[in-house]
Amino acid sequence: MIAIWYAVVSFTLIIYIVLDGRNFGAGMLQWFVAKTAEERRQVIAAIGPLWTWHEVWLLGFGGTLIAIFPRLMASAFAGYYLALFLILWCLILRGISIEVGGHINDRLWQGYWNFNFVLSNFLLAILFGAAAGNVARGVPIDAQGNFSMAFFTDFNVRGHVGLLDWYTVSIAILATVMLAAHGATYLTLKTEGPVHDRCQKYAKYLWTACVPLLLVILVESRIVRPDLPGRAMSNPFLWLGLAVIVVSIITLVSGLTSHRELRAFIGSDFLIAGLLATGAAAIFPIMLYSTLAPENSFTAYAVAVSPGTLRIATIWWPVGFALAVFYFVFISRRYAGKVSVQRDTQGFY
Amino acid sequence: MNSIFSDPGFWHRLQFGFTITYHYLFPQLTMGLAWFIVYWKWRALRTGDEKYNQAVRFWAKIFGLNFAVGVVTGIPMEFQFGTNWAGFSKYAGGVIGQTLAMEGMFAFFLESAFVGALIWGEKRLSPRAHFAAAIAVAVGSWISGYFILVTNSFMQHPVGYQIEPNGSLGIASMTAYLLNPWAFVQFAHNQFAAVVTGSFVVAAIGAFYALRGVHPVQAKLYLRAGTLVGLIASLLVAFPTGDQQAKIVGNHQPITLAAMEGKFEGGSMAGVALIGQPNVAAQRLDNPIEVPGALSFLAYGHFGSFVHGLNDFPKDQWPDNLELLYYSFHIMITLGTLFIGLMGFATFQNWRGRLESSRLLLWVLMLAFPYPYIATTLGWMTAELGRQPWLIYGLFHTRDGYSKVVSNGDAIFTLIGFTGLYFVIGLLFLGLTGREIGKGPNEPAVAAIIPEREGVLV
Numbered sequence: 001m002i003a004i005w006y007a008v009v010s011f012t013l014i015i016y017i018v019l020d021g022r023n024f025g026a027g028m029l030q031w032f033v034a035k036t037a038e039e040r041r042q043v044i045a046a047i048g049p050l051w052t053w054h055e056v057w058l059l060g061f062g063g064t065l066i067a068i069f070p071r072l073m074a075s076a077f078a079g080y081y082l083a084l085f086l087i088l089w090c091l092i093l094r095g096i097s098i099e100v101g102g103h104i105n106d107r108l109w110q111g112y113w114n115f116n117f118v119l120s121n122f123l124l125a126i127l128f129g130a131a132a133g134n135v136a137r138g139v140p141i142d143a144q145g146n147f148s149m150a151f152f153t154d155f156n157v158r159g160h161v162g163l164l165d166w167y168t169v170s171i172a173i174l175a176t177v178m179l180a181a182h183g184a185t186y187l188t189l190k191t192e193g194p195v196h197d198r199c200q201k202y203a204k205y206l207w208t209a210c211v212p213l214l215l216v217i218l219v220e221s222r223i224v225r226p227d228l229p230g231r232a233m234s235n236p237f238l239w240l241g242l243a244v245i246v247v248s249i250i251t252l253v254s255g256l257t258s259h260r261e262l263r264a265f266i267g268s269d270f271l272i273a274g275l276l277a278t279g280a281a282a283i284f285p286i287m288l289y290s291t292l293a294p295e296n297s298f299t300a301y302a303v304a305v306s307p308g309t310l311r312i313a314t315i316w317w318p319v320g321f322a323l324a325v326f327y328f329v330f331i332s333r334r335y336a337g338k339v340s341v342q343r344d345t346q347g348f349y
Numbered sequence: 350m351n352s353i354f355s356d357p358g359f360w361h362r363l364q365f366g367f368t369i370t371y372h373y374l375f376p377q378l379t380m381g382l383a384w385f386i387v388y389w390k391w392r393a394l395r396t397g398d399e400k401y402n403q404a405v406r407f408w409a410k411i412f413g414l415n416f417a418v419g420v421v422t423g424i425p426m427e428f429q430f431g432t433n434w435a436g437f438s439k440y441a442g443g444v445i446g447q448t449l450a451m452e453g454m455f456a457f458f459l460e461s462a463f464v465g466a467l468i469w470g471e472k473r474l475s476p477r478a479h480f481a482a483a484i485a486v487a488v489g490s491w492i493s494g495y496f497i498l499v500t501n502s503f504m505q506h507p508v509g510y511q512i513e514p515n516g517s518l519g520i521a522s523m524t525a526y527l528l529n530p531w532a533f534v535q536f537a538h539n540q541f542a543a544v545v546t547g548s549f550v551v552a553a554i555g556a557f558y559a560l561r562g563v564h565p566v567q568a569k570l571y572l573r574a575g576t577l578v579g580l581i582a583s584l585l586v587a588f589p590t591g592d593q594q595a596k597i598v599g600n601h602q603p604i605t606l607a608a609m610e611g612k613f614e615g616g617s618m619a620g621v622a623l624i625g626q627p628n629v630a631a632q633r634l635d636n637p638i639e640v641p642g643a644l645s646f647l648a649y650g651h652f653g654s655f656v657h658g659l660n661d662f663p664k665d666q667w668p669d670n671l672e673l674l675y676y677s678f679h680i681m682i683t684l685g686t687l688f689i690g691l692m693g694f695a696t697f698q699n700w701r702g703r704l705e706s707s708r709l710l711l712w713v714l715m716l717a718f719p720y721p722y723i724a725t726t727l728g729w730m731t732a733e734l735g736r737q738p739w740l741i742y743g744l745f746h747t748r749d750g751y752s753k754v755v756s757n758g759d760a761i762f763t764l765i766g767f768t769g770l771y772f773v774i775g776l777l778f779l780g781l782t783g784r785e786i787g788k789g790p791n792e793p794a795v796a797a798i799i800p801e802r803e804g805v806l807v
Contacts, residue, residue: 070442077431320454
């Protein structure tokens with residue numbers, strides 16, 4: 001039961017990263033793939049009407065996390081205090097720059113908000129990457145089950161670690177490059193004209209850059225968490241995740257080389273989902289590893305709510321999720337197709 | 350060094366109070382406005398009159414701005430349960446987590462999926478589908494409100510819970526938790542208050558256009574709808590919902606009621622103070638003007654009913670900011686009464702056909718729109734200050750709730766950050782809303798460069 005809920009919570013986070021990751025990527029690339037003011041609006045229009053829908057999945061994740069693993073949520077969020085607020089502020093800045101930029105048709109105004117848009121998306125990709133690195137590496141949980149972290153200490157991965165060290169920084173770099181590649185793949189699908197052509201090139205370069213980065217991370221993870229591989233091998237979800245990764249790499253590569261944009265984008269979605277799922281399966285049942293003493297780690301079993309409360313959540317959660325899938329179909333049909341560079345009237349985006 | 354400023358609880362409360370108060374300025378308008386948009390869209394469908402579509406288009410833009418700021422300021426709220434209130438989340442997360450998650454799954458997904466269709470969908474959707482999107486957004490925002498009020502009602506009047514072996518709380522009965530009688534009363538009171546805010550804003554913009562002599566058809570539409578709905582909603586906020594709210598506080602939190610009224614000594618024939626300043630040191634109300642027996646009657650149904658005074662309770666159970674609680678409650682009541690008077694008079698003048706010609710009344714209507722925001726904020730301050738010193742009434746103290754690992758330096762840092770960020774957002778919001786109001790409702794249909802439909806998924 002708790003294993004299933006661990007999978008569900010991971011799943012909601014994966015959906016969020018896959019959905020909003022395309023916005024982070026597209027946002028980061030706005031400067032590089034869009035040269036004129038119109039092209040920059042085109043990039044925003046490609047994500048514009050959907051960003052709130054993508055962002056509320058973060059709330060879906062946060063809410064499910066409090067409902068199922070309240071003790072983890074409380075300790076982790078308090079421990080990541082400053083980092084989490086940076087993420088929240090960047091999310092605010094990103095949302096505001098999307099919404100207000102289009103309201104006034106003025107070069108300076110739009111240029112200013114485009115700058116904020118690119119900056120906040122870059123920071124978000126880096127911060128989420130570093131956060132993933134922190135979950136993989138572990139945090140300094142003490143015997144009382146609390147931790148509080150500085151941004152950085154000695155950049156080492158053991159003992160009193162900080163948010164940033166050589167391992168989490170390298171994961172942040174991977175996340176930034178990979179989400180940029182994801183965004184480029186998305187923009188290739190959603191745009192036409194010069195932006196489309198540039199994104200097509202960027203997608204290829206960025207995905208190629210991911211390969212060595214991934215290999216480095218793999219070796220680093222072996223050093224940082226030597227305890228992981230043994231336990232993880234027996235987890236069927238790990239193998240499922242690996243299978244998803246293999247299939248989606250084939251889909252992505254064939255989509256990129258044959259210019260089948262939808263196929264490439266689906267491959268990109270599932271590749272990121274597969275990587276995150278494999279990571280989530282690899283660390284289970286430990287949700288947050290203690291770098292001070294392994295016995296202080298939070299296991300899913302120790303931080304979950306009681307079986308009775310879990311049963312209640314098991315009744316309503318699938319209903320909510322089924323509704324979300326229904327909305328997803330509606331949205332996908334409604335916003336399907338490409339965004340052109342011309343705007344028909346003075347729309348918001 | 351033992352002042353209030355070295356108490357981390359003060360900073361965590363201040364930050365949560367500030368961010369939630371600011372956040373709620375936006376949903377209270379969208380929750381009220383959503384039904385105006387539904388109504389006008391329905392009228393447009395029924396009559397085919399273009400003026401209703403114009404109204405929908407204009408108000409959807411205002412709605413969109415409020416919605417966006419509501420979303421970006423709302424996301425930190427959920428996370429602060431963990432970052433700033435880890436003690437509370439550890440203790441009660443098993444209960445309140447359910448409704449926080451349900452709000453996301455059942456309300457936010459619905460709202461955010463359809464809000465784009467409402468704001469930019471007129472050209473691309475059929476009128477019926479556009480109407481359905483308006484309903485989906487309105488319903489979504491009210492469901493969201495209900496789940497949050499269930500969560501808050503649990504803090505006011507905990508029901509349906511059990512204490513788990515590890516000492517934290519879990520759900521004993523989901524039905525009891527979701528159907529908390531406190532939540533019903535509070536939801537009705539709060540939602541009608543949101544409609545009051547919506548109708549004052551609608552009426553204010555109608556009055557603004559009428560005074561300037563622009564958009565006469567639209568101005569008339571807004572004034573009529575705003576004043577009539579404003580009157581009905583203001584009445585419903587006072588009676589039965591406000592009355593019931595006072596009774597439920599009187600029954601379950603008698604200390605809070607005594608504090609709200611600044612009543613130190615208990616007694617029968619307890620009065621309601623129209624004016625007076627609580628003097629906690631001297632334990633009396635200075636310069637009081639009271640209506641005798643009114644409090645006994647309002648809270649318990651008889652003029653002779655006994656009402657407890659603060660001195661009937663130990664001092665450590667008194668709300669810790671008596672003065673602010675007292676003023677919040679009294680100013681809210683005063684404003685609520687004035688709302689009924691203003692909207693009642695405006696509706697009467699409208700019925701006589703004299704609303705658009707009485708410029709003084711239009712001026713008052715135009716300038717009155719901030720007051721419902723103030724009244725709802727004070728209402729929430731009454732509820733939350735009145736709950737002190739408890740975080741969950743009778744179960745869990747506020748001082749046990751905040752995150753012990755977060756230093757004052759971190760808490761003040763984020764409070765400063767929010768203050769700066771929200772100040773900028775406020776300026777942007779006011780500027781852009783002002784622009785939209787200035788442009789007025791006669792713009793052609795908005796069609797953003799959202800993609801054409803080609804039937805491909807994704």
